[in-house]
Amino acid sequence: MLKNYFKIAIAVLRRRKFFTFISLFGISITLTILIVLTAFWENVTSAGYPDMKRDRSLYINFVVQENPKEHGIIKGLASFYYLDHYVGSMKTPEKVAISSMFTATNTYVKNKKLVINIKYTNHAWWDVLEYQFLEGKPYTAVQIKNGEHVAVISEDVKKQYFGESGAVTGKYIKTDNVEYRVTGVVRNVSVTAPLIYADMYLPYTLSKADYRDQSINGMYSAILLAHNKSDLEKIKDEYQQVVSKIPPPNKKYTKIYSHADSYIKSYTRMFSKDENSSGIGIVITGALVIVFLLMLLPTINLMNINISRIIERSSEIGIRKAFGASSGTLAVQFIVENVILTLLGGIIGIALSLIILNIINSSSLIPNLTLAINFSVLLYGIMACLIFGLLSGVYPAWRMSRMEVVNALKGR
Template identity: 75%
Template sequence: MLKNYLKIAFAVLRRRKFFTFISLFGISITLTILIVLAAFLDKLTSPGYPDMKRDRSLYINTIVQENPKASGMMRGPLSLYFFQHYAGVMKTPENIAVSSIFTATNTYVNNKKLVINVKYTNGAWWDVLEYDFVEGKPYSLQDIKNAERVAVISEDVKKQYFGDAGKVTGKYIETDNVQYRVIGVVKSVPITSPFIYADLYLPYTLSKSDYRDRSISGAYTGIVLARDKSDLARIKEEYKQIVAKVPPQNKDYTILYSHADTYVESFTRMFSRDQNSSGLGILLAVVAITVFLLMLLPTINLVNINVSRIMERSSEIGVRKAFGASSGTLAMQFIVENIILTLLGGVIGIIFSYIILSTINHSSLIPNFTLSINFTVLSYGILACLLFGLLSGVYPAWRMSRMEVVNALKAS
């Protein structure tokens, strides 16, 4: 039976070339947009270099101090003191990596200005995150304690600052009139990971701001690494209890909020007005509405085209019904035809998506950021194809199955 459906479907598609072209064009363009968006979202949210332990990590990016009565609020990164004296006392985590928000500094190479983004870190940074060292090694706890002027640089900075100098460990790099001895070179991180990205990594004891400042707000964020994924809930609760005991920075604020979140939640929470809500539900709703709107117009257009195709095939429907074909058989045939059409459009959409993603990757629009159509993205594309085929095929199939034999023959 299915074999006959397939033969009829391909025969109909070849016979109605114009309708087939219009349908395939609409389906392929829609799915191309969806697949490209899915590739971006998958790249941004999935574990990737050097944050490979994301499935057992929690992120502490902000602290909020609020006075509901005075409508006052202060939101921003945390201080190093907060991580050392509050978050650092947690018993459940395996380790806590702490780093400053990257800041831009200037240097000059052959009279050409070079902007270098600097990040200050603790020693655990190199244990929690899995950087790929092209040469050299990270600075040690002793280097941090002694405030040694040592640095780890990215591959991009190595090329821009030293050119084709070969190995650069042991050489010096200067920025803001301070020289640092390079002890390691790591594979570059894309700027799409803003809390991890930097060009130049330095011990926090070299920071120009006083790292011994006892305020709770500052310029640092943290990554809490659990021993096992099952410990994440316990770490969240432990951190919540610690934060509840931390007094606000001054009398202008009465309530303090800070959360240890999953990677996605750490970003969505920044856009949530309710400090007790992660904002993840809002993000999912926005994504769902966006996908729905993207699929709505082509679905409606395809429904209209399919209804027109049904009217043109009324004689075929009438004859088949007269020879005993049931309404369910005719409806199933049309749904199969429509799914085949959308799957063909999906194949074209995947080819278009591959071309677009390859173009983006080769254009270096986002340095060190590579998009791909992996199994997850491909699964989303196939699911969208099937959903698209069902949505645009069910109503026309129902219309077809409801046709009376006499009316169908008259319409022909």
Template identity: 55%
Template sequence: MLKNYFKTAIAVLRRRKFFTFISLFGIAFTLTIVTVLAAFVDNTVSANYPEVHRDRSLYITLLKQENTKDQGQWNSPASFYYLDKYVSTLKTPEKVAISSFFNPTNAYRNGRKLAVNLKYTNAPFWEVMQFDFIEGKPFTEQQVANGERVAVISEDTKRDYFGNAASVAGQTIEVDNQAYRVSGVVKSVPVTMPIAHADMYVPYTVSKADYRQPTLMGNYTAVLLGRSEADLPAMQAEYAAVVARVKPEAKGFDVFKSNADPYLSSFLRNSPFGDTDDGGVGRAMMAGALILLLFMLLPALNLVNINISRIMERSSEIGVRKAFGASGHTLVGQFIVENLILTFLGCCIGILVSFVAIQVINGAGLINNIHLTINGTVLGFSLIACVVFGLLSGVYPAWRMSRLQVVQALKDR
């Protein structure tokens, strides 16, 4: 039966080539955009260089102090003092990486002003994150403790500051009016990964701000690395027990909150979706699905109109089949399958165009240091979108077809 449906669908597509072209173009264009966006989202939330251990990591990116009487709230990243006192002492994690959010500053070289994103870290940061060192090595725990002005720079910073120098390990780089000795050079990280991204990484002990100030709120984050994914519930429970003992420091605030979350949840916590047990992931996915549905709705409506025109051209065929006993359900099923075949052909074209578009985006460097790919996850998402698009554009025309009366259909012949 499916073989016959396929033959009929191909015959119908070949009958009105212009309509077929318009349909395939609309489907391919829509699914190209969906696929490229899916590739970008997958690259952003998946475990990629250098955060390859996201599956066994928890992130602490936000602290909350609340005034339950006046409904006041103060949200902020943590201070180094808080993370060092309450998080570094946790027993369950294998390692705890502490780092600041990157701060923009300036460097000058040969009369040129260079923008440099500076990040302060502890030594375990280099064990939790799996950076690719092009040359040199990370700074050590001893160098951090000694407050040495050493730095790990990105490959982009090496090129911009030192030009075509073959090796820069041991050389001096001056940033924010401070001179640092280059300890190593790492492959650059895209800005879409704020926990790992920076142009220059230096020990937290050289920060101009007093990292020892006993306050809760600041500009630092922590990554808890478990020995396996199975450690995550225990790590969350231990951290929750610690948070329960912390008192708000701000006057008038009576509740202190913080969570150790998987990567995506850790950032959604500070969004309108975030006040849920899963950190807002479920709500964000529902919102994303709704936006995607609305995005596909307009081209689907255009395809509905084309499909209705095709149905009217086939009214005599429908009337004959009904006269010989074909049920409405059979006709509906046939047309939906035919429309899914059309949508699948458009999807194949869209995926091919997406592959080319992604190569162009990667080659042009439109997003620095990001490399998009069409992997199994992206491909599966595109196929699901293809089916949804096919159903959106096929169900109503199929229903219209099933409602045609035999006499009227044959009269229109």
């Protein structure tokens, strides 16, 4: 029976080449978009180099100062002092890694401008994150304390600044007219992890902004590493206590709030409007709406094509019914045909995604980004296909199954 369905499905697809093309085009493009987006999502949200301990890490990206009287808020990254003084003295975390948002600096290599994104870190940074050192080692706590001009650079910077030469540890690199001695070279990090990525890492004591400044907001974020997963809640609780005890910085902004969040929530917090919402609901709803809209158009398109296909095939429907096919059997036949079509579209979509991901990976559009179709992305894709096939097949099949044999045979 299935073989028969398959035969006729292929025959119908071949007969209506143009419509088949339009259908397959719609399905495969939509799927490609979905797969590429999910690959991005996977890449951004799942633990990856060098942030490997994400399951026992909490992130502080936002500190909010509120002026309850005038409904004003200041929302942004924290100051180094805030993170070092208040968060650094917490008991429950094993370590607290602190780093600044990356900023661009300029340097010139053989009269060619080179932009190097730098980031200031504390020493725990190198313990919490598992950077892979291609040579050398991180700067030490003592070097940080002494304000030594030392730097860890990425392999890209090494290549661009020093060329393909051998080891560069101990050599000097100059950017924004300041000279640093290289202590180590690490594997590149993708910019899709903006709070971790940099081309060059420097001790926080070298920052031009005074790290002793006691204001609440600044340009730093923190990663709190727990001894083990079960400690995460304790850390969150302790952090809330710490935040509640911080004295208000001025008379107007009397309330401070902030959360130690899991990786995704630490970003979605950006969209939240009040203290207690993590913003994850907003982001998920937004993502679902986008996915729904993306899938809606090809589904409606396919549904329309299916309906016209059914009217065209009314003689076949009439004949099948006359010779003993029940409405249910026929509905199944049409749904199976449709699923075959969408699965074909799915295969094309997956092939297209592979090509596009390959292009993204090899292009310099987003440096050091490596996207891959992994098992779960593939699963989403196939699931999306099946949902497609069912959504766009069920309604036309239902319409068809209601056709009277006599009318179907007359083509009405």
